[in-house]
Amino acid sequence: SYVLIQPPSVSVAPGKTARVTCGGDSIGSLTVHWYQQKPGQAPVLVISFDKDRPSGIPERFSGSNSGNTAALTISRVEAGDEADYYCQVWDGSGNYVFGPGTKVTVL
């Protein structure tokens, strides 16, 4: 089955930029989606189709996908961005695969 790799944690100072990566074999040929999950809450879709922001998601959130790495970038990080972030793909065989998640800590 398809495997996604994410760093366990990323730390960033307020106002700076956080980059969360999601690695996978030729992931650039797949479509990547990103979810934000705060403690005690359900996940929220923050980036779909590699780089699209659903309604209500701040422009500070952006995505990219190429080669073997997809990335979620959070610009001008705020305290409220502290959360777990998961990448997800549909592997083309009917399976929906989530990455292990990255905890973003705002210093």
Place this chain on the structure above:
Amino acid sequence: QVRLQESGPRLVKPSQTLSLTCTVSRAFISSGGYYWGWIRQHPGKGLEWIGNIYVSESTFYNPSLKSRSTISVDTSNNQFSLNLTSVTAADTALYFCARGRTGCFESWGQGTLVTVSS
């Protein structure tokens, strides 16, 4: 904005069947265009897709859970359900229902914690 709400027993005994229902409001399952899925999260861990169902009643399951999973839909009550058989402590998790389209899950329920214990 669609709303999804999970319901079902919070405590299930080992070897028994875990049964959960997701009630959908502000949208109709029968209207098509979406799939309806179940995702779980073990305590302190990441997300694990369980399976999806379409209004056509086609289903797709995580290969690791396929032999024990059944997802069904009840359009008359605007609900869909998950049955997971022969549960063990490893099935203790927070179970989410969600609505998805074209590869992602756009809307999620709040989740329900199910504990497997005697």
